[in-house]
Amino acid sequence: GAVVSQHPSRVICKSGTSVKIECRSLDFQATTMFWYRQFPKQSLMLMATSNEGSKATYEQGVEKDKFLINHASLTLSTLTVTSAHPEDSSFYICSATGSPYGYTFGSGTRLTVV
Amino acid sequence: AQKITQTQPGMFVQEKEAVTLDCTYDTSDPSYGLFWYKQPSSGEMIFLIYQGSYDQQNATEGRYSLNFQKARKSANLVISASQLGDSAMYFCAMREGNPYSSASKIIFGSGTRLSIRP
Numbered sequence: 757g758a759v760v761s762q763h764p765s766r767v768i769c770k771s772g773t774s775v776k777i778e779c780r781s782l783d784f785q786a787t788t789m790f791w792y793r794q795f796p797k798q799s800l801m802l803m804a805t806s807n808e809g810s811k812a813t814y815e816q817g818v819e820k821d822k823f824l825i826n827h828a829s830l831t832l833s834t835l836t837v838t839s840a841h842p843e844d845s846s847f848y849i850c851s852a853t854g855s856p857y858g859y860t861f862g863s864g865t866r867l868t869v870v
Numbered sequence: 871a872q873k874i875t876q877t878q879p880g881m882f883v884q885e886k887e888a889v890t891l892d893c894t895y896d897t898s899d900p901s902y903g904l905f906w907y908k909q910p911s912s913g914e915m916i917f918l919i920y921q922g923s924y925d926q927q928n929a930t931e932g933r934y935s936l937n938f939q940k941a942r943k944s945a946n947l948v949i950s951a952s953q954l955g956d957s958a959m960y961f962c963a964m965r966e967g968n969p970y971s972s973a974s975k976i977i978f979g980s981g982t983r984l985s986i987r988p
Contacts, residue, residue, distance in 0.1 A: 790975055799961065800915075800978045847913055851976075859905075859976065861915040 758784050758855030762862025769840055769869055777835045777865045779850035784860075785830035786852035791823075794847040794864075806833055830854070840869045873897075874964050874979035882985045883952050890937070891947040891982050893962030904945040905963040905976060906936065908956075915961075921945060949984075957986045 759782040769775050779789060788807050792800040804820075806812035806827035814820045822844075824836040833852070837844055849864040873896040883889040895904065902923045908916040921929045921936045929936045937946040949956055962979040 794913075799980045802975055802977060805975055849913070849915065851915075857917075858920070859917070864913040864915075866913070 758782075758852075758857045758860040760786070760850060760852050760860045760862040762850055762865060764865060765863060766866045767868070769867070771841055771869055772839055774836055774838045775840055775867060777837075777848055777850075777867075779833050779835075779852065779862045781831045781852050781854070781860070784852075784855040786833065786860075787830065787854040788852070789825075789827055789833035790851040790853075790859075791825060791833075791835050792849050792851065794849065796847075800849065803835075837867065840867070842869045845869045874962050874977060876962055876979035876982050878982045879980070880983040880985070882987055884987050885954060886951055888948060888950045889952050889956075889984065891949070891960050891962075891984065893945045893947065893979060895943050895945060895962075895964050897943075897964065897966055899966040901966070903965045903976075904936070904938070905965070906934070906945075906947045907961045907963060907978075909959040909961060909981075911958070918960075919947065952986050954986050954988060957984060959983050 761780045763778050791803045794800045802815050803818045804812045804814045806825045808827050808830050812825035827833040845868050850862040851859050875894045904921045906918040919929050919931045919934045919936050921938045928938050933950045935948045959981045961981045963976045965974045965976040
């Protein structure tokens with residue numbers, strides 16, 4: 757089946773620093789990547805949608821300058837949380853389309869900002 | 871705007887019993903797709919079952935079946951013969967547009983935490 761590798765799985769960073777999360781499709785071309793954020797005991801909230809080679813489309817209320825998304829190739833999309841603050845601590849998960857299996861999720865990244 | 875509602879925040883079920891997780895949806899698009907995902911404590915999203923709005927029959931995948939009632943806009947998940955490993959969060963999700971296209975975003979309901987008692 758289709759696999760999306762997401763790294764890192766866990767990251768702890770200091771407030772004010774930036775963190776990059778990578779999602780890589782291993783055996784298919786990810787034409788579209790969705791980025792979600794999930795706070796504890798809550799649902800997945802869509803942050804943005806990105807298509808290879810074009811700018812990401814952000815959902816209402818998501819700061820595009822804070823959450824930088826790059827989808828430079830058909831196999832790699834990155835989410836950079838810039839100037840992270842404790843309130844950015846969350847579970848971030850990507851979902852790629854382009855495989856015959858429909859949506860393929862990464863394993864998620866648990867970000868803790870201290 | 872599309873909307874997914876899961877009214878059961880938590881459920882406890884005895885092992886080997888069947889369980890139904892409720893999901894209702896709202897959309898004005900005649901073409902849509904409905905999903906159920908399982909999320910164990912590790913956080914990964916495990917695809918369980920899919921139903922397209924034009925599918926004539928209810929979807930089934932092993933112990934999972936989807937009770938699709940289009941007129942009532944409900945898409946309940948039925949798990950037969952529950953197992954201890956079924957304990958997890960379960961999310962209903964919907965995609966508008968061509969139900970066989972994965973280019974559209976999917977949105978999730980609030981989830982149901984299912985706990986299986988031995």
